[in-house]
Amino acid sequence: MNRSDCMENPHLLVYQEVKHENLLRKISIFKHLSHKSLQVIEKRIQTFELKKGDQIISEDEVARGVYFVHSGAVKLTKEDENGNEIIVCVKQKGDAFAEACLFTQKTERYPATATMLQEGKIIFLDKLELEQDLYANPELAMQMISYMSDALREMTSQLRDVALLDVYAKTVKTLERLGNKFNTGQNRWNIEIPLTVQEFATVVGTTRESVSRVFSKLKKESIIDLKSRKIVILDWCGLCTLLNREY
Amino acid sequence: MNRSDCMENPHLLVYQEVKHENLLRKISIFKHLSHKSLQVIEKRIQTFELKKGDQIISEDEVARGVYFVHSGAVKLTKEDENGNEIIVCVKQKGDAFAEACLFTQKTERYPATATMLQEGKIIFLDKLELEQDLYANPELAMQMISYMSDALREMTSQLRDVALLDVYAKTVKTLERLGNKFNTGQNRWNIEIPLTVQEFATVVGTTRESVSRVFSKLKKESIIDLKSRKIVILDWCGLCTLLNREY
């Protein structure tokens, strides 16, 4: 995505003027940064107000920079040669994505395609500029390494689940993982995951029909429900019980 | 792994004295570091001479530090609750592993279990000490972020392959991926991958029998061969042809 795209596309509104510090404070890697360091970065960011379904970047584009989710939710997908899709990660407010393009070659492409799951505000930071900031600011570099560590860990666990578990177990585990991610408040009921059954299936790495069958069972047990293109976890305890059960 | 382990285990020889600069120069993230910066790190490293099959770390251990492969090869595995194993990554000389424990909580465990595939020398660096070095040395932090970027990218691609492709395609792709990793020289023939069929199957995320059936076909076409617990790629061009073929 770049400036010219925004000109062509009417709902890509650029707010270059609105650069409040508290905008960046919402992003996990900037949260504990000093006021001074943050000011430098503030001048460089671009923010975009995007709607559900809008594509932010594509995996065949040359990587220009790193993105941050200020609000809303984003799915990261990859395709194989037959056009089959998998959601490799779901990003929530505070998260970063396309961070894997840092300090790589100039011609390197984005690691995945990113699309809005819910409308929200996305922050963009140029690759080279962020690299400078990371270089100049050990505190920031530390936060970035910490964030990438977590991403690597999560990815490793997901790989294990996708490879080893059957559809039922993968579905329940994915519900638990995403439930944790989207559990905004402190209460543990009515957690909303902004995915359709169709999309959820591509996170799990299976078909829509298979997930639908598992969901039917879970709905009978009143553990989940579907409401307006979202998955709602009604009974968190019930879900966790399933996880610890032997099959 | 710690000092007391080494006392108990006779083949864990500690070479605390041997700390040549060229030892660290073999590791990709230290390769371009200044002589001065390297000297600081040299004093902190511990090196271990390990045999094939030796376990270096386990995923249920609390993470103490980061490891580097000076020579030999290492597999990183994860288990599910039923004891099924998947190799999430294979590390080659120059690589780092357990880097995902950097800047995480003190009680955090290692992301995976690491075991020697081939005998070789492993370098250990304490988590807190490396964190200090990263903080003090932007050049090093940059290299670390770059290395983690690559790891994230590779993991994303592997996740896509495991989730979407059938056994035949996954096997061929994995051969190509590991072939590239273990292609030491410049020539493109007789590339040796230090894995048994059994182990290879757990990289692909399938059974030994399924891989064996695919390998039978590839052996008939003289693309690969098995020699002394290793997989040898005889015909790189032939292998790449298979990759681009439509199924």
Next chain:
DNA sequence: GTAAAATTGTGATGCTCCGCACATCTTTAT
């Protein structure tokens, strides 16, 4: 060098899950 242990090859069998079909329900557009 020989026996034991480990690894590999391959057939037969059955189970899981994919893919299709189509009905039903929900959301969006006009």
Next chain:
DNA sequence: ATAAAGATGTGCGGAGCATCACAATTTTAC
């Protein structure tokens, strides 16, 4: 409000792959 588009539920058949079994081969140990 009504039609169109999209998402979901579920039965059925078949493909792919795991699992079991056991023979053949290779590697390791003494």
